[in-house]
Amino acid sequence: MSGSDIRDILQLGKPSTEASNLRRLNKPAERRPDGISRELYSLIGGAPPVALVRPTYKTKFNVKKKATPWVMERFINHARSDDLELSHWIKAIHASKPEYPFAYTRKSSAVLEYTKEEYQQCLAELDNEWTKEETDYLLDLCQKYDLRFIVIADRYEYSRKSRSIEDLKDRYYSVYRALLKYRETSSNETSIQQHYGFDKAKELERKEALEVLYSRTREQMEEEEALLVEVKRIEQEEARLTRERESVMHVQPIPLTTRANSSTSPHHYMNNNNNNNNSSGSSSHAPETKKRKRLASNAAATLDDKKSLMNNRQTTEDPSLSREKLIPGVHVQSQRLPVIKPSMQTKIIKVMDEVAVGPRPVMPTAAVCHGFEQLQSSISQMFELKKVVDKMEIEHKIKKKSRK
Amino acid sequence: MASNKRMKGVSVTLPVYTYNFATPLTGKKANDSDHTHKWTVGFKGFHGDLSFCIKKVVFRLHDTYANPVRTIEEPPFELHETGWGEFEVLVKVYFHPSANEKAAQLYHHIRLHPYQDDPSGGPWPKDKPVTCFLYDELVFNEPTEVFYQILADNNVAGSSGLPLRKYTGKDYALPPFSVQMEQEELDRLEKAQREVNQQILQLRQRKLALEQEKIN
Numbered sequence: 001m002s003g004s005d006i007r008d009i010l011q012l013g014k015p016s017t018e019a020s021n022l023r024r025l026n027k028p029a030e031r032r033p034d035g036i037s038r039e040l041y042s043l044i045g046g047a048p049p050v051a052l053v054r055p056t057y058k059t060k061f062n063v064k065k066k067a068t069p070w071v072m073e074r075f076i077n078h079a080r081s082d083d084l085e086l087s088h089w090i091k092a093i094h095a096s097k098p099e100y101p102f103a104y105t106r107k108s109s110a111v112l113e114y115t116k117e118e119y120q121q122c123l124a125e126l127d128n129e130w131t132k133e134e135t136d137y138l139l140d141l142c143q144k145y146d147l148r149f150i151v152i153a154d155r156y157e158y159s160r161k162s163r164s165i166e167d168l169k170d171r172y173y174s175v176y177r178a179l180l181k182y183r184e185t186s187s188n189e190t191s192i193q194q195h196y197g198f199d200k201a202k203e204l205e206r207k208e209a210l211e212v213l214y215s216r217t218r219e220q221m222e223e224e225e226a227l228l229v230e231v232k233r234i235e236q237e238e239a240r241l242t243r244e245r246e247s248v249m250h251v252q253p254i255p256l257t258t259r260a261n262s263s264t265s266p267h268h269y270m271n272n273n274n275n276n277n278n279s280s281g282s283s284s285h286a287p288e289t290k291k292r293k294r295l296a297s298n299a300a301a302t303l304d305d306k307k308s309l310m311n312n313r314q315t316t317e318d319p320s321l322s323r324e325k326l327i328p329g330v331h332v333q334s335q336r337l338p339v340i341k342p343s344m345q346t347k348i349i350k351v352m353d354e355v356a357v358g359p360r361p362v363m364p365t366a367a368v369c370h371g372f373e374q375l376q377s378s379i380s381q382m383f384e385l386k387k388v389v390d391k392m393e394i395e396h397k398i399k400k401k402s403r404k
Numbered sequence: 405m406a407s408n409k410r411m412k413g414v415s416v417t418l419p420v421y422t423y424n425f426a427t428p429l430t431g432k433k434a435n436d437s438d439h440t441h442k443w444t445v446g447f448k449g450f451h452g453d454l455s456f457c458i459k460k461v462v463f464r465l466h467d468t469y470a471n472p473v474r475t476i477e478e479p480p481f482e483l484h485e486t487g488w489g490e491f492e493v494l495v496k497v498y499f500h501p502s503a504n505e506k507a508a509q510l511y512h513h514i515r516l517h518p519y520q521d522d523p524s525g526g527p528w529p530k531d532k533p534v535t536c537f538l539y540d541e542l543v544f545n546e547p548t549e550v551f552y553q554i555l556a557d558n559n560v561a562g563s564s565g566l567p568l569r570k571y572t573g574k575d576y577a578l579p580p581f582s583v584q585m586e587q588e589e590l591d592r593l594e595k596a597q598r599e600v601n602q603q604i605l606q607l608r609q610r611k612l613a614l615e616q617e618k619i620n
Contacts, residue, residue, distance in 0.1 A: 355595065362589055375597050
């Protein structure tokens with residue numbers, strides 16, 4: 001069966017030949033960008049036109065230059081105590097120098113030394129834990145390892161005793177101090193203390209603190225940062241608060257000259273004040289009650305205190321003493337009463353009527369106005385409370401019913 | 405300028421009142437116009453005639469009056485007119501220039517008809533004038549030094565000038581305002597406050613009880 005027959009049976013389409021395939025492959029590659037003309041396309045050499053490749057520029061090896069000569073040289077480091085001869089590669093121009101250039105790095109510190117007599121004199125009683133032999137051994141190590149206590153502590157092997165770094169340091173420096181004192185050298189006392197004042201306890205603490213600091217967890221570090229920010233903020237606030245307080249306290253009260261005060265006064269929260277004022281009402285009381293109030297509360301409350309003191313007096317005297325923010329200007333007393341919402345107004349007036357108070361005060365003096373205001377606010381408070389209680393009652397009833 | 409320096413923290417209260425008297429018109433006048441009453445409206449204080457601090461008082465009447473803006477520059481600060489209806493008069497009080505203050509505005513509702521029975525019992529007699537006194541206070545906050553001095557000289561800063569007892573005498577022109585009256589009002593307010601507080605307490609207790617039941 002030929003291929004075409006099979007295709008007829010299977011109802012496949014016309015076969016695509018190899019040649020046509022090839023043609024199809026070539027074509028897309030050739031005419032990719034449709035926008036440009038054929039000539040231009042051939043000029044730029046096909047897509048993609050630009051390749052973003054870093055130009056690698058390699059310099060050609062310069063064979064003309066001469067090679068720098070290096071020599072293997074033997075040298076002696078004069079800083080060393082032995083005659084060790086080593087060899088190293090060095091450039092010919094730097095070679096055969098008498099001094100080893102790195103000799104400067106070998107510095108030795110003057111390690112303490114004492115004679116036997118000296119030891120007997122001052123050091124024998126210094127520390128019972130340390131014998132002369134051990135001290136000698138320590139000093140020997142110090143000499144050997146150039147006062148590098150970390151190394152010394154590591155190499156310390158005196159009859160199975162293992163001393164900590166602090167122990168060794170402590171012993172060394174206390175020996176040094178004692179000796180210096182004994183020898184009474186020209187250097188003054190303070191320098192001795194300064195340079196060799198090694199405190200073991202402090203050193204241990206310091207190392208411990210470093211450990212803790214090093215091993216802090218991330219949370220701890222963040223916590224610390226947050227706390228620092230808080231502290232900063234509080235300090236700023238504090239500065240601002242004290243400034244405000246200052247400005248509030250700034251106004252000086254002129255002494256009050258009250259007449260015999262009435263015992264009744266509609267200021268329920270100032271009852272203690274009334275009791276005070278019933279005695280000789282004088283300006284000295286103002287600061288007293290002032291002080292008491294200040295103990296109990298902050299500056300804002302002190303203002304209230306003064307305001308009610310002003311209202312407390314019967315009549316229109318007392319030109320001062322109120323530290324409330326006085327708006328300069330004239331106003332009419334009755335016009336200062338607070339406005340109530342019209343919805344509440346009728347209800348409030350009704351309640352006031354029940355308690356025999358008119359919708360506006362008959363004689364609006366400062367005291368009366370204050371009392372009136374208070375009454376109004378109390379009544380509105382009562383109404384709000386009533387609303388809440390009524391709601392609760394209803395809920396309660398519903399609950400009861402549902403339970404049954 | 406010294407006159408503009410204000411006294412910090414100082415407040416002076418000047419008690420004043422607006423008043424009006426009204427008598428019904430009889431005779432020929434009543435028949436001519438439709439005005440039924442003759443009335444007087446005024447502004448007064450308790451410290452003399454107040455000319456030391458008040459420069460002038462301007463009464464603004466209802467627009468139906470010709471030239472509703474009436475200025476009175478000398479005490480007694482009152483105005484006589486006739487009319488038939490009750491309305492609100494705007495009383496603007498201008499102060500002495502040293503005060504450096506804006507004019508204060510008060511309102512007075514003119515009463516022509518007696519709304520209460522005569523205190524002696526029975527209906528209001530026809531010739532007795534109907535009176536209406538409305539008390540108020542002018543509060544000067546932080547007055548200028550000069551003005552304060554003026555006020556102090558006239559005893560305003562010292563005392564309120566209110567009489568101690570309520571005037572119940574024959575002179576209808578004198579207002580009833582007194583220390584006694586103020587005290588009565590304060591007592592009333594206090595009593596009312598107590599009752600309201602009691603109510604509040606009861607409500608609070610009820611609320612607590614309900615809350616307790618809710619938890620249980």
